[in-house]
Amino acid sequence: MDSTSQPxxxxxxxxxxxxxxxTSSNYIGKHRLTxxxxxxxxxIQLIQEExxxxxxxxxxxxxxxxxxxxxxxxxxxxxPVTRGPADGGWDRWFQRAxxxxxxxxxxxxx
Amino acid sequence: xxxSSVSELKERHIAATETVNSLRQRLNHKRLxxxxxxxxxxxxxxxxxxxxxGPTDLLCCRILQGHTGKVYSLDWTPEKNRIxxxxxxxxxxxxxxxxxxxxxxxxxxCAWVMTCAFSPGGQSVACGGLDSACSIFNLTSPTDxxxxxxxxxxxxxxxxxxxxxxxxxxxxxxxITSSGDQTCVLWDINTGLRTSVFxxxxxxxxxxxxxxxxxxxxxxxxxxxxxxDATARLWDTRVASRAAxxxxxxxxxxxxxKFFPDGNRFGTGSDDGTCRLYDIRTGHQLxxxxxxxxxxxxxxxxxxxxxxxxxxxxxxxxxxxxxxxxCLVWDTxxxxxxxxxxxxxxxxxxxxxxxGLSADGSALCTGSWDTNLKIWAFGGHRKVI
Numbered sequence: 001m002d003s004t005s006q007p008x009x010x011x012x013x014x015x016x017x018x019x020x021x022x023t024s025s026n027y028i029g030k031h032r033l034t035x036x037x038x039x040x041x042x043x044i045q046l047i048q049e050e051x052x053x054x055x056x057x058x059x060x061x062x063x064x065x066x067x068x069x070x071x072x073x074x075x076x077x078x079x080p081v082t083r084g085p086a087d088g089g090w091d092r093w094f095q096r097a098x099x100x101x102x103x104x105x106x107x108x109x110x
Numbered sequence: 111x112x113x114s115s116v117s118e119l120k121e122r123h124i125a126a127t128e129t130v131n132s133l134r135q136r137l138n139h140k141r142l143x144x145x146x147x148x149x150x151x152x153x154x155x156x157x158x159x160x161x162x163x164g165p166t167d168l169l170c171c172r173i174l175q176g177h178t179g180k181v182y183s184l185d186w187t188p189e190k191n192r193i194x195x196x197x198x199x200x201x202x203x204x205x206x207x208x209x210x211x212x213x214x215x216x217x218x219x220c221a222w223v224m225t226c227a228f229s230p231g232g233q234s235v236a237c238g239g240l241d242s243a244c245s246i247f248n249l250t251s252p253t254d255x256x257x258x259x260x261x262x263x264x265x266x267x268x269x270x271x272x273x274x275x276x277x278x279x280x281x282x283x284x285x286i287t288s289s290g291d292q293t294c295v296l297w298d299i300n301t302g303l304r305t306s307v308f309x310x311x312x313x314x315x316x317x318x319x320x321x322x323x324x325x326x327x328x329x330x331x332x333x334x335x336x337x338x339d340a341t342a343r344l345w346d347t348r349v350a351s352r353a354a355x356x357x358x359x360x361x362x363x364x365x366x367x368k369f370f371p372d373g374n375r376f377g378t379g380s381d382d383g384t385c386r387l388y389d390i391r392t393g394h395q396l397x398x399x400x401x402x403x404x405x406x407x408x409x410x411x412x413x414x415x416x417x418x419x420x421x422x423x424x425x426x427x428x429x430x431x432x433x434x435x436x437c438l439v440w441d442t443x444x445x446x447x448x449x450x451x452x453x454x455x456x457x458x459x460x461x462x463x464x465x466g467l468s469a470d471g472s473a474l475c476t477g478s479w480d481t482n483l484k485i486w487a488f489g490g491h492r493k494v495i
Contacts, residue, residue, distance in 0.1 A: 033119040040126035042314070046352070047133040050393070051140060057392045060145045064152035064396065067389075067425075068443060070372040074424035077472040077488060080167060082424070084494040089190075090472040092208060093171045093487035 138358075141394070149387065149397040150445035160444045161426060167490035168439070168449060170456035171473075174205050174483035176212055181463060181477035183225045185276075187232040188469045194235045195483055196226035202237055204249065207468070207475065207485050216247055216259050225274045229282045234262070236285055238272025244287050246299055265297045267304050274322045279330045286333055286347075288320035294335050296347055306350040308335070309343075314352040316343060322366050328373030332390070336364030342378050344390050357388045359395045366418045371425045379416030385430050387442065399428060399440050401447065418464045423471025431462030437476055451476065451486060458484065 076082045077090040147155075179198030186193050191208045200221030204214035222240035229235070238244040244265040251259050270290030278284040283299045293315060294308040309315015318338035326332040332354075336342045340360045343353035362381030369376045370387070375396065379385045385399040401414070414434035421428055421442070428440040429451075435458060437451035451457055458478035465476045474486045 029116055030119055033116070033123050037119065037123050037126050040123070040130050043130050044126070044133060047130070047137055050355075051133070051137055054137070054140050054144065057144060057394075059147075060389075060392075060394045060396060061147045061152055063389045063392060063394060064147060064149050067149060067370075067372070067375060067396070068153060068156065068158070070374075071425045071443060074371065074426075076422050076424035076426055077470065078168070078422045078427060078474070079161060079424070079492075080163065080488070080490060081161075081493045081495065086492070086494045087470060087472070089470060090488075093473055093485065094489055 144392075145394060148445070149443055153443040158443055160446050161441045161448050163439070163449050164490050167488060168451065168454075168486055169489040170451075170454075170484050171487050171489065172207060172210050172485035173456070174203075174207065174210055174475075174485070175481070176203055176205075176215070177201065177481045177483075179481060180460075180479040181481060181483060182223065183237075183274075184464045184466055184475055184477040184483060185227045185235075186466055186468050186475065187228045188230055188279075189232055190469055192228070192232065193466075193475055193483065194226050194228050195477055196223045196237050196239075197481070198223075199481075202226055202235055202247070204235065205483070207473070214249055214259065217256075219245070219261065225272060227275045227277055227285065229277050230280050231282045234282065236275050236277065238275050238287060240271045242266070242268045242271055242289070242291075244268075244272050244275050244285070244297065263299055263302055265295075265299070265302055265304075268293070268295065270319065273320060276323055276325050276333075278325060279327055281330070286323050286325060288323045288335055290319040292316045292318060292320060292337075294320055294323055294333070294345065296350075306347060308345050308350050309353070311351055316341070319363075321363060324367045324369045324376060326369045326373045327371070332373075334367045334369065334376045334390075336367035336378055336380075338363040340364060340380070340382075342367050342376070342388065344376075355390065355393050357393065357395070359386055359388075359398075360384070362415070365416060368419050368421060371421055371423060375425075377419050377421060377428060379419040379430055381415040383413035383415060383432075385416055385419055385428060385440070387428075397442070397445055399430070399442075399445055401432075401436075401438065417461060420465045420467050420474065422467060422474075429465055429467075429474055429476075431465050431476065433461050435459070435461055437462045437465070456484065458482065 177197040181197050183196040193205045193207050195203050200218050202216040220241035223237050224239040226237040234248050236246050245261045246263040247259050248262040268289040272287050274288040288294045295304050296306040298305050316337040320335050320337045322336040331347045334344050342357040344355045346354050360380040364378050364380050366379040377387050387397040414432040418431040428442045431437050435452045438447050439449040441448050458480050460479035462476050462478050477483045
């Protein structure tokens with residue numbers, strides 16, 4: 001689906017380009033500029049915090065090791081090779097005992 | 111007011127913009143320095159071998175037919191076998207996926223639905239869409255004279271469409287929505303009120319429509335959101351004023367976000383045709399999953415967009431639906447496509463718009479613009495070690 005914004009999320013006053021009054025257009029210009037500068041200052045603070053934090057973070061390789069461990073120690077019904085224990089309920093999708101004359105291939109587990 | 115103070119402000123604006131840009135560059139550079147490897151590089155260096163599926167290992171074992179329009183969203187119950195789906199036909203259908211039977215068909219007051227979710231207890235379903243509201247239906251309610259289940263609660267307040275909704279795990283009375291109004295909201299269903307609005311202050315959150323949310327299973331106070339502003343953001347539900355972290359990298363709308371099973375990572379799927387895996391603690395982009403036909407590091411015009419993603423229960427497999435009908439199964443550790451469910455027997459005949467794993471991880475459900483849902487499970491020889 002298209003992801004277009006609704007037009008009504010903006011709290012700032014609209015700028016009218018047809019206004020010829022210099023004073024009011026200056027006021028609106030100051031108001032907008034002040035708001036934008038304030039946003040930028042907020043962003044500067046956030047980015048600086050993140051930069052400071054990065055000094056203490058390890059490299060990606062450390063994280064990769066943790067991720068691989070967590071994946072390999074988990075059981076997964078959709079993998080051809082998986083850590084146990086297997087759950088008998090995993091096979092319920094192929095047990096068609098309630099269906100009559102199913103043309104689907106029936107599988108059993110030993 | 112004198113014009114000189116306007117020009118002063120303009121200078122300050124220029125200076126601030128330059129500072130933001132140069133800090134961002136430093137941040138990107140520093141991050142790149144810390145990316146000494148991606149997951150695939152690391153896994154290969156450890157000698158990991160890819161998952162290998164035989165041709166009939168992952169089989170379509172159920173086709174759920176009943177919608178008369180495109181399927182847009184689906185969600186499983188925590189108790190294994192039921193699914194709720196939402197469609198362009200203006201209905202929610204609740205299925206018993208094991209028997210293929212429909213247990214409920216809910217005709218929605220607003221037909222333009224985009225998302226649906228099952229409550230943790232399985233007694234309620236939620237949906238939302240272009241009406242900018244999230245509606246709750248109690249499945250045990252008596253039907254009205256037309257045979258419809260009435261809305262038991264309507265959550266109103268968003269100023270744009272509701273793109274995604276999810277109940278907080280183990281909480282039947284709280285859910286999170288994402289919206290075209292650029293915010294996410296935590297709702298108290300009992301009161302119908304917004305407990306928190308994430309990103310409402312200007313520039314503290316997403317800067318475009320939010321398309322997707324995913325709540326961590328291991329820490330239900332954390333959730334991620336994906337947006338048309340090409341970022342994903344991590345939120346702490348106790349801190350609505352600003353995102354805990356913003357994740358850059360995508361070059362298009364982030365259509366889908368999903369927490370990794372271990373709760374420390376999450377995946378994304380985007381209009382730029384790639385999926386990515388991010389680490390929430392460090393912010394590192396750990397892996398890019400770029401289909402073989404795409405050039406590395408750049409976008410190809412008309413590359414298929416990723417519509418939806420899900421991880422298998424261990425995280426070893428990443429399922430991704432694309433706008434061209436592909437449904438790729440990725441080995442997450444080796445970043446290799448091991449199967450395309452879009453080109454096997456019984457594949458969907460149109461775009462896969464949504465997908466999700468059953469609670470025990472034994473089945474994948476895909477929903478498509480071809481109006482059907484399909485259930486896929488492992489039907490090959492399984493080796494348990």
